[in-house]
Amino acid sequence: MTEEGGEDAAGWQADPGVALMLRVQTGDTAAFEELVRAYQGAAFGMLRRILGPRGAVEDLAQEAFLRVWRGRDRFRPKGRFTTYLYRVTYNLALNRIRDNARKPLRPLPLDPEGRPLEAASPEEHPGLEPADQEIWADRIGQALQAIPENQRAALVFQHYDGLDLTEIASILEISPQAVKSLLHRARERLRELLSAAWNSGK
Amino acid sequence: MEFGKMTEIRDWLSDALDRHPGEKVPDDFAIRLMSRIHAETPRTGVHKWPLRMAIAAGALVILGLGYWLGMGTPNLRKPVLVGTPGDTAALEVEEMWRNRDLLESWELLNDPDLQLGLAEAMTGAGIFESVPASPEAPR
Numbered sequence: 202m203t204e205e206g207g208e209d210a211a212g213w214q215a216d217p218g219v220a221l222m223l224r225v226q227t228g229d230t231a232a233f234e235e236l237v238r239a240y241q242g243a244a245f246g247m248l249r250r251i252l253g254p255r256g257a258v259e260d261l262a263q264e265a266f267l268r269v270w271r272g273r274d275r276f277r278p279k280g281r282f283t284t285y286l287y288r289v290t291y292n293l294a295l296n297r298i299r300d301n302a303r304k305p306l307r308p309l310p311l312d313p314e315g316r317p318l319e320a321a322s323p324e325e326h327p328g329l330e331p332a333d334q335e336i337w338a339d340r341i342g343q344a345l346q347a348i349p350e351n352q353r354a355a356l357v358f359q360h361y362d363g364l365d366l367t368e369i370a371s372i373l374e375i376s377p378q379a380v381k382s383l384l385h386r387a388r389e390r391l392r393e394l395l396s397a398a399w400n401s402g403k
Numbered sequence: 404m405e406f407g408k409m410t411e412i413r414d415w416l417s418d419a420l421d422r423h424p425g426e427k428v429p430d431d432f433a434i435r436l437m438s439r440i441h442a443e444t445p446r447t448g449v450h451k452w453p454l455r456m457a458i459a460a461g462a463l464v465i466l467g468l469g470y471w472l473g474m475g476t477p478n479l480r481k482p483v484l485v486g487t488p489g490d491t492a493a494l495e496v497e498e499m500w501r502n503r504d505l506l507e508s509w510e511l512l513n514d515p516d517l518q519l520g521l522a523e524a525m526t527g528a529g530i531f532e533s534v535p536a537s538p539e540a541p542r
Contacts, residue, residue: 230440237433242425249426258426263436270440334424341423360420388416395419 218282225273233273236282237266243283243362244290250357251294253346254339261297265290280371283362288372291354298350344394352387355380 213219218240224232244265248258268289269276276285345353354373358364366377373380499506 228444230437230444233440234433234437237436241428241432245426245428250423259429259432262428262432263439266436267439334422337419337422338424341420345423356420360417361423361425391420392416395416399415399419 213278213280213282216278216281218286219278222269222273222276222282222285223278225270226276233270236269240283240286241266244286247287247290247357247362248294250342250345250361251291251350251354252297254342255301256294256297261290261293265293268293280368284364284368284371287358287362287364291372295350295354340395340398344391347394348387348390351375352383352390355383356387356391359384 218236221232221236221239225236241262244262245258248256248261252258252261265286269286272289345357348356351373355369358369358372359366364372366380369380370377373383375383
């Protein structure tokens with residue numbers, strides 16, 4: 202396993218993120234802006250699923266990209282850029298989860314219509330009525346928050362970000378076999394939590 | 404299939420998970436982030452060098468200018484020998500005597516007592532004269 206994800210050289214050399222990062226290493230701020238615009242959606246989505254509806258996603262996403270910029274000299278292209286970005290972002294998210302576990306939860310900020318602000322503008326899911334979209338967003342969000350953070354992270358990286366076992370292992374700093382075990386347990390628990398709703402057809 | 408490349412096996416749970424929305428990125432996120440990046444860019448090491456070089460060049464110019472301005476001044480560390488104090492005084496009195504005509508135009512030198520003083524200084528008379536004892540002087 203290599204430091205940035207254990208992929209073969211041909212994999213990361215063709216990665217557009219790595220190509221941009223190599224330009225960023227020369228101090229090219231335009232390349233960095235391009236990198237941010239290309240990967241900001243991935244970072245926001247990952248943080249929301251890991252942190253849940255109460256997480257300060259934007260603060261952490263900004264901090265993650267700032268760390269990528271400040272640590273650009275230390276970047277070594279050994280895997281896809283997403284693996285590197287997710288490792289930085291996940292470590293920040295993990296610290297935030299652990300900090301929040303020691304603090305009482307704040308009430309969610311609400312918009313003028315009384316809806317939680319953080320969930321006010323989700324991406325639309327084709328084939329679902331808007332009301333059903335909100336119901337499923339809450340349902341999946343709650344189910345994800347109900348499983349341990351390492352299982353949640355492994356599942357998010359695999360299902361939503363399409364990373365393979367070796368890449369997930371690199372981010373979580375565990376063995377690929379342990380990742381496989383986390384994924385199995387996460388899926389088992391989510392099936393228990395969501396099967397009733399899914400089978401009811403809503 | 405290679406172990407590390409194992410992909411997710413799709414089932415109803417995968418379809419359910421797909422219903423979780425992503426997170427909408429604020430339109431100005433990248434702009435605000437880049438403004439922070441630009442704000443801290445001048446503090447990085449690469450950009451400090453031109454400033455340091457300019458400061459060093461300025462210091463060298465000031466040192467060179469100071470040296471150049473000081474080249475015509477006498478060496479204050481070396482003592483200047485112009486003869487004994489007595490020689491100097493005699494030269495000054497002789498000079499005054501030689502220019503007596505000029506100096507007489509100055510009101511104070513028209514004073515007879517002062518003229519006498521200058522004449523005595525030239526001849527050496529009176530310098531070693533003992534002051535006669537006054538009859539009123541206490542014994």
